[in-house]
Amino acid sequence: MGIGPYTVRSNVRRGPYATLTLEGRVEPSEPGQFYMVRGDWGADPLLGRPLSILSDDPSRGLLRFLLKVFGEGSRRLHALEPGQKVHGLGPLGRPFPRAAAEGGGKPVLVGGGVGVPPLVYLGQAFAREGRPFTFLQGARTKGDLLCLEELAALGVQPEVTTEDGSEGERGLVTAPLQRAIEMAAPVVYACGPEGMLKAVASLCRGRVPSYLSLEARMGCGYGVCLGCVVPVVREGVRSYERVCREGPVFEGEVVEWP
Ligand SMILES: Cc1cc2nc3c(=O)[nH]c(=O)nc-3n(C[C@H](O)[C@H](O)[C@H](O)COP(=O)(O)OP(=O)(O)OC[C@H]3O[C@@H](n4cnc5c(N)ncnc54)[C@H](O)[C@@H]3O)c2cc1C
Ligand code: FES
Incomplete structure (x- = not known):
């Protein structure tokens, strides 16, 4: 598990959905694991939001997620723009066996x-x-x-x-x-x-x-x-x-x- 600053590489929105690609130091993960992800947006919402890994590429430092807007945290993640900073904690949890x-x-x-x-x-x-x-x-x-x-x-x-x-x-x-x-x-x-x-x-x-x-x-x-x-x-x-x-x-x- 690592905690990292990441930079938004891209955030492709389709209605309430967004495919978010982050760039930074990426540890190898297994399918089913997730990250706690939080933007650099001050105190509210305070906690990161769990997002499952859609794919990753540790050699290129890339992580991809697909998210849907439910409340404030996911709304802010959906609104992220390329170049913005994000905090990510992961990979977390037990994967699919x-x-x-x-x-x-x-x-x-x-x-x-x-x-x-x-x-x-x-x-x-x-x-x-x-x-x-x-x-x-x-x-x-x-x-x-x-x-x-x-x-x-x-x-x-x-x-x-x-x-x-x-x-x-x-x-x-x-x-x-x-x-x-x-x-x-x-x-x-x-x-x-x-x-x-x-x-x-x-x-x-x-x-x-x-x-x-x-x-x-x-x-x-x-x-x-x-x-x-x-x-x-x-x-x-x-x-x-x-x-x-x-x-x-x-x-x-x-x-x-x-
Ligand atoms: C291990 C894990 C992996 C996840 N992976 C993804 C993912 O890949 N993509 C994605 O879009 N979402 C994923 N989620 C769900 C995502 O984390 C929540 O939608 C998000 O945390 C909601 O935060 P919010 O601030 O937008 O909403 P909040 O303001 O916290 O809540 C908004 C509304 O949604 C309800 N809600 C919030 N979270 C949940 C929940 N987990 N289950 C049921 N109802 C909830 C609340 O009761 C409230 O009514 C995952 C959750 C977990 C636990
Ligand atoms: S989220 Fe804190 S113990 Fe699981």
Whole structure:
């Protein structure tokens, strides 16, 4: 983990979304890890905001994120201009366990909303390793589909669902996931809104191992403030684990949903 000053290399906006590229000293990372990112904007908002790594290139000192505006912190990140200074802390958290896909068959990657970027990074790693995979992406409408160019660059045609039917299959991403599980998917990796993750965990339970990247409101990002804990049950024992430290990737079987 490093803490670094970074310079905004580019910030390409598309509606509420922005692809933010930072330049600075970049430590090697793994898919599923994240950074706490904060602009040089004074005291408010005080804390950095967690963003999953979309891609990085330590040799060229580049880091890429894809963000969506939710509140003040993400609005300010969305507004950053090239040349502005940014503080980044990372890479943080436990990555997706790629070894879980080594048994053969095509792993299934399921992304929804701003949960798509870490799965694209995971897809890039699988592509480098020569491991074919299935990519499912769910969105409310066509304009919310993300990272299609990055996936095309990997030669991957995602199976798309939209809730309004404006692109791909109408409905939820759990429909193609159900089919993939029936076709003997060996492992499922997912990131997205809580409702989607809960449905993915329920579909996978007892049938296929799943690894889910959870979201939580974060304070420090590195395990000290306990602001990000979620309930888990391991071997019948209920406890709390930190999304920033033990996660953000958890086995679907252990997460206790609200
Ligand atoms: C490990 C991790 C990785 C993430 N990766 C990305 C990413 O790659 N791209 C991206 O756009 N976002 C990502 N997020 C979410 C992002 O960090 C939040 O959207 C951001 O912190 C919100 O800050 P804000 O100041 O804009 O909004 P706030 O003013 O803090 O909140 C605005 C509204 O959004 C709600 N909200 C804020 N954060 C969350 C949350 N985490 N879960 C549910 N509701 C929330 C609040 O309750 C409030 O209603 C990630 C979160 C985590 C934990
Ligand atoms: S954000 Fe502080 S412990 Fe996780």
